[in-house]
Amino acid sequence: MSIVPLILASSSPRRKELLQGLNLTFTTHPSDEDETVPPGTAPSEMVDLLSLRKASSVAKQYEAGLVIGSDTIVVCDDEIMGKPVNDQDAFRMLSQLSGRAHSVYTGVAIVDAGTGQSRVAHWKTEVFMKSMDEARIRRYIQSGEPRDKAGSYGIQGLGATLIERIDGDFFTVVGLPVGLLSDMLEEFGVRVL
Structure with a gap:
């Protein structure tokens, strides 16, 4: 295992938990970068x-260390x-996603603070939502879970009850x-393993 410091450029508790699951030692340093992109940018590029x-x-x-950045978006009907x-x-x-498939893209970037070397890639997963009536959607919103989630749901929490199936990587939908x-x-x- 390398002794290079790892820094997670995120305040997301979900990303932190997933990285902890890999038994890696790291610190967090959230980025406050602007998240606007030019109009018409493709989801994968975004x-x-x-x-x-x-x-x-x-x-x-930082003078040294590997910095991990990540971003997740949900796309339905090109929105x-x-x-x-x-x-x-x-x-x-949630009404728009109800009973339909949508795509979740999560990008991952690693930047070596010492050399400037970087690598960036993304994965895409298709998520199929159950059909939901208005009352079910409102009950889910009342749970508070949708407030800080792309697409207004979290697959790792109560939002799992809204999902029929996925085609792809579960952790892409979670956010890392x-x-x-x-x-x-x-x-x-x-080396993780």
């Missing part, structure tokens, strides 16, 4: 760009769904594809 932007901004503050601005927005998103991350870390000399 998560790559934002992941790299987050990791790069944090890496500038990129971020975190809801309020409960009405969450209701709109650990299989992809472990492969990328190996390129920097960090």
